[in-house]
Amino acid sequence: MSKRRRKKQQSNSLLGVITALVVFAGVWYFTGGQPSSLTDLFNQATQTITNSTKSISSNDKLADLNYHSGASSFVYVNHNKAKLNPQKWRINKVVYSNLDSLNRTSSGNLAYLEKRNLASDENRVRQYVEPTAWHQKFIDRQPIINRGHLIAYSISKGINQKGHYQPNDTSGDQNNPKNLFTQTAFSNQRVQTIYEQKIRTALKAGKRVIFFAKPIFRGKELMARGIHLEAISTDRSLNFNVYLFNVQPNVKFNYATGRSTIDRSMKVPNP
Template sequence: MIGQEVNWEGLLMAKKGRSKKQGGVYSAIAVVVAVAAVWFKSGGDVSTTLNSLTSELTGNSANTAVTTAKVAKSGYGGLSKSDYQKLANLEFKSGEKAYVTVNHNHSTLIKNAWKSNRVIYADLDDLNRTSSSNTAFLEKRNVANDSLRVRQFVEPTAWHYNRRNGEQIYNRGHLIAYSVSAGIDQNGHYNPSNKSGDQNNPKNLFTQSAFSNQKIQTIFESKVRSALRQNKKVIYQATPIFKGDELMARGINLQAISTDGSLDFNVYLYNVQPGYQFNYANGRAKVDRGMKVLE
């Protein structure tokens, strides 16, 4: 372009304009892809999709409610009273995930506190609820033989029998799972003659939705079992979260840490059931086919 004056400023402005347009197009495509992904996951339900997107955009999760968790004032740490209240104030909305992380998924248990194989079972509160933390100090010998399970008969607060059509809504949820409590008696001591895991222990049961117990809690219990089978020592804590004087827990905080730090999680599971709404004051359920829960 010899002999011609080049309008460099104009060229730069034009290039910036194209970049902004391209950036806007890419952003729009990203939004469409995100909406489509949530839509597909929700099964095409409009309200579920909107609630899920709102949750993502506003950060409505225990991770924002308990961004930096406090360590309980005990010799082994765990869930603090103030963080318990923060979890109790969380409200589940249809279309959200069944669980959220706490403290960026890092346990507040103190891994060096593992001294001996035992379980600390908290006493029932004045309403006969398991509203405090049960904390287990576990090792490989605590992995239980599933064939030794017996029928559960304890009725925790807010317990109701499942409906006549056989659909499971309620479970007797263990705080410290049967599968990782072999040899532990109801006083929390290890007894080698006791081959089964914890069963029918009022201090270790709460009324839990079948979905939360069978679909979600088992995910984290399997992580603990896997670590134990690798001969790791694990501290595992479970805390049902009650709001006020309600008899049914709103959810349960599960956290664990191995002494070598390879296992480390901290989550809050909502006590919810797809297709039903609970009255947490008494545990009664009513049909609500609009209630969607994402795994």
């Protein structure tokens, strides 16, 4: 990247920071804020700017990321551009990786999807597989973890556990140990579903999609720190590359085991 281009990007970022701070300061002034609230607004503005622009250049660094209360629940990888090659799409299938020595889905799965893989809620079946680090708990009467699917059942209709398309299998791949990990309810239902919906929208439009999903573990920990998702359609109109933190509001996890404790100071904003 040229020096001129870097300077332009830095100037744009600085302008964005100044604009955001002016807006927040204006709100503080006209609402009769106190100095302490101005500090809070400054921190909020800085956090917002950081979350919206942060991008990890390499997926090799994902396991080293630590989540901090109040931060964004996801970060972009490679500036939100998939490293998948859309020309590799050949046949409708899913490549399921074998479990590792700790029975974790640490290698990720690669799906080649098309419109016929779309499933509806009526295709749900009872789920019984318990992936590593499965220690369910209810807080405020709500479960804190889900059986997270690497390749969602809603986009895997007709795919059997060997990854082949079988038209009579209408439920999608819901109880395959090679396709599950212990995922927080927030990460699954509030964040990952956003990106799965992008894929569903592309498939409904008749596009073919390559989708890669990989839970990210740190060392020998049994609970994933997050999940790496990237997808691209063959016409490149769909293209994303993100890392989702495996976190839950009001909960602190021991990722070595998956056990948890209530921590009301843990805040995770909606994406």
